[in-house]
Amino acid sequence: MEIKVHDIVRFATIHHIETSMNLPDWVNDAPAAKNFGVVRRLPITNKIVPIGLRGDSREKRFGAFIHENNITQVISPISLVNRMDMFNGRIYTPALIRIKDEFEKYKLAWGPTGSVGFEIATSILVTTPTSDIDICLYLVQIDTELLEKVGNFIEGLDRRIDVQVEIPTLGAFLLNDFIKYAKTGFIVRTKFGPHLCTIVDNQIKLGVSS
Missing domain, CATH: 2.30.30 (SH3 type barrels.)
Incomplete structure (x- = not known):
């Protein structure tokens, strides 16, 4: 399992x-x-x-x-992408559909998390009209150019979207933090705690624990 x-x-x-x-x-x-x-x-x-x-x-x-x-x-969050059509009446669905259409262009693996993901997974009403939309984007490795494109697209949506990027061999980081602080230091969450990291030559460099 x-x-x-x-x-x-x-x-x-x-x-x-x-x-x-x-x-x-x-x-x-x-x-x-x-x-x-x-x-x-x-x-x-x-x-x-x-x-x-x-x-x-x-x-x-x-x-x-x-x-x-x-x-x-x-x-899994990824499995929820195919369930979104069942929630057409929810306030978050139009934004998720736009994300789905855009991410399909890049063949990206992703899925909703947080309260929106929980609601789609369980059909238990846990969101409110002001709930943020949390999504997880799964990558094999850092791709700075791709992440910047994704960030620009997300910024243009009319709802607040919080994107967390998951890299299996590393951990996760917030897309917005990465875009702002890739060269100066952003937090990567691992199973063993958070680490301050930077990007050097499109490679992630682990820093000290934070």
């Missing part, structure tokens, strides 16, 4: 959740938390998967773990 950060995992019951702390009271009343968790950026050790549970507000978030044996379904 391949499980990656940002994937949404389904489980049968919250009794399968593992944590060293008591579950918050809101977990029992939150439809989004009863059967789903979002994989966090931590190492998966002995098939114990780090997940985040979500409630009906930003304040209701809880980090926990679940064993792979208790996961019944894994939903």
